[in-house]
Amino acid sequence: MTKEKIDRINELARKSRTPEGLTKAEKAEQTELRNEYRRGVVANLKGQLDNIEFTDEKK
Helix, strand or coil, rough: CCCCHHHHHHHHHHHHCCCCCCCHHHHHHHHHHHHHHHHHHHHHHHHHHHHCCCCCCCC
């Protein structure tokens, strides 16, 4: 995920807490950006977990 997209997520989050809130289009954009971010986090975590090797050091 690019820095611009993360900045946009943060911008929408700040705007959602203002009295004017978000428009329907902005809410949809926020949801899509958050889902994209979550997919990236899950993919990264899965990649890390897939590369873990367990060794048995019993001697």
